[in-house]
Amino acid sequence: MIDARAVVSADCELGDNVSIGAFSIIEHGVTIGSETQIGPHVVIRSGTTIGRGNRIFQFASLGEEPQHLGYQGESTRLLIGDHNTIREYCTISRGTASDTAIGGKDKTVIGNHNFLMAYVHIAHDCQLGDYCIFANGASLAGHVQIGDHTVMGGFALVHQFCRIGAHAITGIGAVCLQDVPPYVLVAGNTATPHGLNKRGLRARDFSEDAINRLKWAYQILYQSRLLLHDAIQQIAAAPDPDGHLQHLVVFLQSVTERGIVRPKKYHEALGG
Numbered sequence: 001m002i003d004a005r006a007v008v009s010a011d012c013e014l015g016d017n018v019s020i021g022a023f024s025i026i027e028h029g030v031t032i033g034s035e036t037q038i039g040p041h042v043v044i045r046s047g048t049t050i051g052r053g054n055r056i057f058q059f060a061s062l063g064e065e066p067q068h069l070g071y072q073g074e075s076t077r078l079l080i081g082d083h084n085t086i087r088e089y090c091t092i093s094r095g096t097a098s099d100t101a102i103g104g105k106d107k108t109v110i111g112n113h114n115f116l117m118a119y120v121h122i123a124h125d126c127q128l129g130d131y132c133i134f135a136n137g138a139s140l141a142g143h144v145q146i147g148d149h150t151v152m153g154g155f156a157l158v159h160q161f162c163r164i165g166a167h168a169i170t171g172i173g174a175v176c177l178q179d180v181p182p183y184v185l186v187a188g189n190t191a192t193p194h195g196l197n198k199r200g201l202r203a204r205d206f207s208e209d210a211i212n213r214l215k216w217a218y219q220i221l222y223q224s225r226l227l228l229h230d231a232i233q234q235i236a237a238a239p240d241p242d243g244h245l246q247h248l249v250v251f252l253q254s255v256t257e258r259g260i261v262r263p264k265k266y267h268e269a270l271g272g
Contacts (some may be wrong), residue, residue, distance in 0.1 A: 051082035066124030081112035
């Protein structure tokens with residue numbers, strides 16, 4: 001199942017039924033799980049571990065050195081889970097070293113069941129959850145964290161060190177310079193909130209009661225003119241039978257220094 005024109009290092013670890021297309025290059029020490037399909041002209045660099053049942057299309061580049069001027073050749077990793085689809089020309093970098101001034105995590109991590117469309121870029125030290133969808137050209141700067149079931153619109157961009165919460169969605173060409181809370185829809189340059197990701201929540205079997213509670217929390221967060229701290233307290237005190245509000249609260253309590261996306265007209269009133 002390995003094309004004779006592929007270049008595969010003798011010390012790679014390949015699972016059962018792995019296929020590798022013509023002119024692909026698999027460097028030393030790479031691990032590829034069973035049933036994974038590698039197309040033609042794919043480059044997988046040392047330090048990369050790939051799980052089971054993945055599909056990697058032509059001209060993808062996985063585990064290349066991080067695009068960081070402070071990187072000095074340290075041994076770092078790219079870890080890719082199971083059942084991901086990585087389409088043409090995707091680029092996913094290894095992490096940067098945690099014991100240097102760069103302050104990296106030693107690894108970039110891609111979870112399970114993600115769908116990365118053509119030309120997606122995942123930079124060093126990023127962490128993706130499970131069941132994420134990245135449309136064509138979506139790109140993450142370094143150290144970005146993406147929650148489960150997130151949808152990134154085509155050519156959407158995320159600033160370094162930002163987080164996108166679970167079940168959030170970004171519009172086409174959105175430029176996210178701050179954290180995006182779970183369940184929220186954002187759009188624009190720069191990205192601002194435009195309500196809940198209701199369609200996505202319904203598609204994932206959120207009940208109408210749960211969606212209504214999240215709609216109320218969105219109104220507290222973005223339309224009440226409360227300071228962020230006070231909005232969090234009010235949301236945390238509300239009934240929460242399914243735990244979705246608690247998930248939102250935990251995210252907001254650990255918001256990065258960049259703060260959360262906010263409507264421009266509430267910029268001062270919301271604080272943080």
